[in-house]
Amino acid sequence: MAFGVTKQELAAWKHSVRSGKVAFLTHFWYDRRFPQYNTVTKAACSDRSRLIEWGLSYGLRETWIHEERYYPHFDLIGADEFRILQEEGELEKLLKLRSRAGNDHERMI
Template structure:
């Protein structure tokens, strides 16, 4: 279940994707499959090849992309990998404890 996200944050993420950017969106999230994890970062992009290339820099596999027909395909970043990538991308403000 996703929560703690404002409509304008979601819209900004979508707009960045529509404009051809790799976009990041972190929000609170609970899922019984991942006990102890409270946030997820969605890293989206319209160009799937570009998104896959971006992900490969961090060891993410292209088959992990959630391909969406609405154009907002994305990787889900969780846990230590989430922290590592956000730090390397200079997005420490999206690391929430």
């Protein structure tokens, strides 16, 4: 479940992904394996080869792709999440969520 995302943001992300664009959806998240992180960004693209190429440009492995029927994606967390969103010009949503959670920049990475 994606907390901190509006229905409109989710719909826009799905539309972009299904259109073959690499799109980002950042939301609150909890996973016992990674208790130090409270956000995740799904970087998705319906064009799997484009997603693979995009991921390789950031050092992401093809085997890390989550295979969902219409929304194959990488889960970005921690330092990779911050770095990639910054380079993609998509950092604003992460900063807003972190601000709402009361986290400072140092804890983001």
